[in-house]
Amino acid sequence: MLALYLREAKLGIRSGSGALTGVLFFLAVVAVIPFGVGPDLNFLARIGPAILWIGALLASLLGLERLFQADREDGTLDLLLMADSRHMVALTVLSKCLAHWTTGVLPLVLIAPLLGLFMNVPLPGLAAATLTLLVGTPAITFIGAVGAALTAALPRGGLLVSVLILPLTIPVLIFGVSATRGAVAEPDPFLPPFLILTALTLFFAVIGCAAAAFALRGAAE
Amino acid sequence: MSQNAAVRRWTDIANPSRFLALADTVLPWLSTAAGLVLAVGLVMAFAAPEDYQQGSTVRIMYIHVPFAWLSMFCYAMMAGSALGTLVWRHPLADVSLKAAAPIGAVFTALALATGSIWGKPMWGTWWVWDARLTSVFVLFLMYLGIIALTRALDDPGRAARAAAILTLVGFINIPIIKFSVDWWNTLHQPASVFRLDGPTIHPSLLWPLLICALGFTFLFLALHLMAMRAEIWRRRVIAMRRLSARAAEAGPAAEHRA
Numbered sequence: 001m002l003a004l005y006l007r008e009a010k011l012g013i014r015s016g017s018g019a020l021t022g023v024l025f026f027l028a029v030v031a032v033i034p035f036g037v038g039p040d041l042n043f044l045a046r047i048g049p050a051i052l053w054i055g056a057l058l059a060s061l062l063g064l065e066r067l068f069q070a071d072r073e074d075g076t077l078d079l080l081l082m083a084d085s086r087h088m089v090a091l092t093v094l095s096k097c098l099a100h101w102t103t104g105v106l107p108l109v110l111i112a113p114l115l116g117l118f119m120n121v122p123l124p125g126l127a128a129a130t131l132t133l134l135v136g137t138p139a140i141t142f143i144g145a146v147g148a149a150l151t152a153a154l155p156r157g158g159l160l161v162s163v164l165i166l167p168l169t170i171p172v173l174i175f176g177v178s179a180t181r182g183a184v185a186e187p188d189p190f191l192p193p194f195l196i197l198t199a200l201t202l203f204f205a206v207i208g209c210a211a212a213a214f215a216l217r218g219a220a221e
Numbered sequence: 222m223s224q225n226a227a228v229r230r231w232t233d234i235a236n237p238s239r240f241l242a243l244a245d246t247v248l249p250w251l252s253t254a255a256g257l258v259l260a261v262g263l264v265m266a267f268a269a270p271e272d273y274q275q276g277s278t279v280r281i282m283y284i285h286v287p288f289a290w291l292s293m294f295c296y297a298m299m300a301g302s303a304l305g306t307l308v309w310r311h312p313l314a315d316v317s318l319k320a321a322a323p324i325g326a327v328f329t330a331l332a333l334a335t336g337s338i339w340g341k342p343m344w345g346t347w348w349v350w351d352a353r354l355t356s357v358f359v360l361f362l363m364y365l366g367i368i369a370l371t372r373a374l375d376d377p378g379r380a381a382r383a384a385a386i387l388t389l390v391g392f393i394n395i396p397i398i399k400f401s402v403d404w405w406n407t408l409h410q411p412a413s414v415f416r417l418d419g420p421t422i423h424p425s426l427l428w429p430l431l432i433c434a435l436g437f438t439f440l441f442l443a444l445h446l447m448a449m450r451a452e453i454w455r456r457r458v459i460a461m462r463r464l465s466a467r468a469a470e471a472g473p474a475a476e477h478r479a
Contacts, residue, residue, distance in 0.1 A: 146386070146387070146390055150370060150383045150386060150387060151370075151373070151383075153374070153379065154373055154374065160369060160370065160373055163365075163366055163369060164366045164369070164370060164387060166362070167359045167362040167363050167366065167391070167394075168363075168390065168391065168393075170355075170359055171397075207390065207393075208390075211386050211389070211390050214307075214386055215382070215383060215386045218379070218382040218383070218386070219379060219382075219383070
């Protein structure tokens with residue numbers, strides 16, 4: 001599992017384009033918002049954490065379609081599936097997801113505080129947004145693995161992946177944003193939504209990987 | 222013994238011809254029942270007393286609530302079909318899932334639309350992002366996603382399995398819809414019919430509602446059977462076309478060889 005994780009992470013870093021495109025997309029989304037809603041700094045500070053979350057969500061959807069497609073094209077996926085007796089497919093999916101998250105999504109989380117500065121988000125808000133993104137984005141990747149596995153056989157599955165998994169990521173978005181708001185606005189609590197967000201990530205780590213493994217096996221038959 | 226008989230009947234239906242015969246006999250009865258019960262329900266709905274606050278708009282309830290129930294019922298049935306596809310490999314389960322998805326999407330859209338029309342005079346707004354409305358909207362999006370997925374994959378077997386997995390993953394949303402009005406403090410009113418301490422709605426309003434719901438359930442089942450029948454016929458036509466194409470291809474070659 002570790003070897004697979006390292007292999008995937010190395011591949012992800014070497015190709016490099018995925019992470020860079022994601023970061024650029026994130027940057028573009030955040031840069032477009034002030035033009036849409038007007039450059040009022042107070043208003044931007046209020047909606048800033050939510051914008052960061054939406055931007056990160058959309059940007060992390062970008063690379064998902066490649067999660068299994070490249071491996072499917074060169075036959076690696078079949079080998080991984082046939083090694084089922086030694087390594088459970090669900091665990092294979094888990095390590096691929098983690099590698100994808102490290103190479104593709106972690107840069108988004110790291111750049112989020114910088115983009116938050118553009119939006120005039122106060123310091124506790126920045127910390128909270130980064131922390132919730134760090135905890136919450138793996139859930140998006142795990143949900144995305146289901147969509148990627150379902151559409152792995154399609155030549156142009158990219159848009160379909162987004163359409164399929166966006167409804168399922170809404171709870172993650174809700175609790176991520178409400179935890180971030182809880183850290184900034186006084187009456188709202190921070191800890192309960194944050195804990196629910198953590199629970200969602202763990203929950204989807206199990207459900208998403210199992211369902212994706214099932215879908216991959218089904219598609220390979 | 223009786224269980225064996227039940228299992229045998231269930232496997233008998235797996236034969237598409239038997240299913241078609243069954244559907245042909247059941248459908249006229251079901252459609253008539255749906256029409257009659259709906260007519261009675263609507264007459265009762267208009268005979269029911271008006272709400273002292275809402276006036277005549279309360280009658281929207283008699284179509285809004287059944288649509289909302291059925292949108293969840295349809296998804297639950299699709300989840301059952303998905304289990305049937307994945308666990309028992311029942312050959313008609315995927316036909317059932319594929320046929321139910323568009324009907325469920327339409328019922329959900331109608332529930333949202335009627336709710337919105339009802340919300341405008343009562344709440345003063347077409348739409349609010351409260352828990353119940355948002356989760357039903359998510360349900361609508363998931364129906365559309367399932368439809369898109371089944372249409373995107375050419376091979377019916379593969380499409381069936383993919384849609385089944387997606388349906389089961391999306392089933393998480395159903396308890397969220399059901400309990401959203403209890404978990405969160407929302408603008409949408411909490412459950413008033415199916416409660417542990419009995420319905421809090423007056424019998425004069427409850428009976429027309431239940432009869433309307435029954436009528437719409439019959440309507441849904443009739444539409445579902447019709448869609449399943451159409452889907453089976455469609456697959457037969459495709460199979461026949463393939464056979465005839467293969468025969469036409471083999472024909473000249475065989476002559477040539479002779």
